[in-house]
Amino acid sequence: MFNIGDTVIYGTQGICKIEEKIQKDLKGKMTEYFVLKPIYEKSSTIFLPLENDVLMSRMRPILSKDEVLDIINTIPSKETIWIENENLRKTKYGEILVRSKPIELVQLIKTLFLHEKKQKQIGRKFHLTDEAFLKDAEKILYSEFAYVLNIKTNEVIPFITEQLENC
Numbered sequence: 001m002f003n004i005g006d007t008v009i010y011g012t013q014g015i016c017k018i019e020e021k022i023q024k025d026l027k028g029k030m031t032e033y034f035v036l037k038p039i040y041e042k043s044s045t046i047f048l049p050l051e052n053d054v055l056m057s058r059m060r061p062i063l064s065k066d067e068v069l070d071i072i073n074t075i076p077s078k079e080t081i082w083i084e085n086e087n088l089r090k091t092k093y094g095e096i097l098v099r100s101k102p103i104e105l106v107q108l109i110k111t112l113f114l115h116e117k118k119q120k121q122i123g124r125k126f127h128l129t130d131e132a133f134l135k136d137a138e139k140i141l142y143s144e145f146a147y148v149l150n151i152k153t154n155e156v157i158p159f160i161t162e163q164l165e166n167c
Contacts, residue, residue, distance in 0.1 A: 002034065002059065007147075011058035011098050012136065013046060014143050015039040021050075034059075040143060063102060068148050071102050072163045078103070080111040086129075093133045097140065105141040109134060 002008060002018055010016045016036040023030050024047070036046040036059075048055055063071070083089035096104045112134040116126040142156040151159060 002061075007039070007062045008036070008059050009062055009100050009140075009144060010036055010038075010046065010048070011100055012140060013038050013041075013044075014100075014140055015062065015147050016046065022047075039147065058098060058100070060100070063144060063148055065148055067102075068145050069163065071106060072145075072160050074103070075106055075110065075160070075164060078107050078110055080114060081107050082111050082115055086127075090129060093130075097133065097136050100140050102141060102144070105137045108137045109141065112137070 004018050004020055006018045008016055008018060013036070016038050019035045019037050022033050022035055024033055025031075026049075032050045034048045034050060036048055038044045038046070048059065050056065081092075083092055093108060096108050112130055115130065116134070119126050142153050145151075145156045145159075146153040149156075149159065
């Protein structure tokens with residue numbers, strides 16, 4: 001499914017390029033790995049064992065420009081996914097970040113953005129954990145959008161706003 005040279009999304013690591021496929025000895029057993037280089041973290045290297053289905057499931061192809069535009073156009077219709085129970089919320093939102101599925105990230109960002117706005121309106125603080133989830137989700141999604149659209153990450157929100165105004 002994936003080949004050397006492919007650009008992919010790998011969980012919370014974000015955009016990576018598959019540099020090579022190697023074999024390494026792991027506890028006396030030769031194991032095949034993809035060597036991933038994060039695009040925005042040049043000093044990092046990820047060794048992804050091909051036989052580990054759980055870790056491999058965290059890798060997906062990068063979106064196309066048409067897919068990005070389609071996702072942007074669905075933002076207004078996406079339902080929020082607020083969870084009152086803090087422990088359950090942490091678990092579910094953490095799972096969304098690990099899966100890094102764009103539609104789920106959109107829902108998470110929309111949910112947390114609206115919740116933060118509501119908290120400010122009633123004079124309450126936005127929970128630090130929720131703020132961290134929002135920042136992580138934005139980083140993952142906006143870096144992919146920026147890469148695909150060939151724009152800077154700080155241009156993603158204005159781009160989304162413009163797209164939604166033109167719908």
